[in-house]
Amino acid sequence: MTGREDSKENDLFFTCSLIDYIARKTKNKRADIVNALGKARVSKIYDLADVYHSDNLDRVSEDFIESAEIKDGTFDSVANTKYSVPSHWDIGKVFKRLILGIAREKHMDVIDALFEAYNSFVSSKIEDFNSSFYYDAPQNILNAYLDGRIE
Structure with a gap:
């Protein structure tokens, strides 16, 4: 461990932040x-995050957009936001914490937990920047996922 957190946790943080960056860029x-x-590309991002983190984020994102043939969509979480917009780093941190919690609670591999997190109802709540859900305590977000509802 170097720095304030485990290097693999930092790799997950970068992976989630890149996912958010690509989502915003492609709407x-x-x-x-x-x-x-x-799974293969996400695993590659996670495994090589320390290398990608040193590169230009826009170029890295373009490479993955092209290789996965991601087309532009119509979902613009930033344009629809009435309040202060959290950065892709902010949302990356929210997802990192959720994924680590899912992996721990369900005894899952981090990449499997990542797919669980992003494909859950909690993901759409986090990406709604007009709500305060993404600001909730990490344990509350994890509990919402585990309980299958928001209280």
Whole structure:
């Protein structure tokens, strides 16, 4: 461990932030991006995050958009936001914490937990920047996922 957190947690943070960056850039939902990238590409991003993190994020995102043939969509979570827009880094951190919680609670591999998180109802709540859900405590977001509802 170097720095404030485990290096693989930081790799997951980068992976989630890149997913969010691509979603915003292509105007797609985060689940659509994860599913279009597929397990092999997401695993590659996660495994090589320390290398990709050193590169230009726009170029890295373009490479994955092209290789996964991601088309522009119509979901614009930024344009529809009435309040302060969280950065792709902010949302990456929210998803990282959720994924780590799912992996821990369900005894899953991180990549499998990532697909679970992004394909759950919680993902659409997080990407609604007009709600305050993404600001909730990480444990509350995890509990919503585990309980299958938001209280």
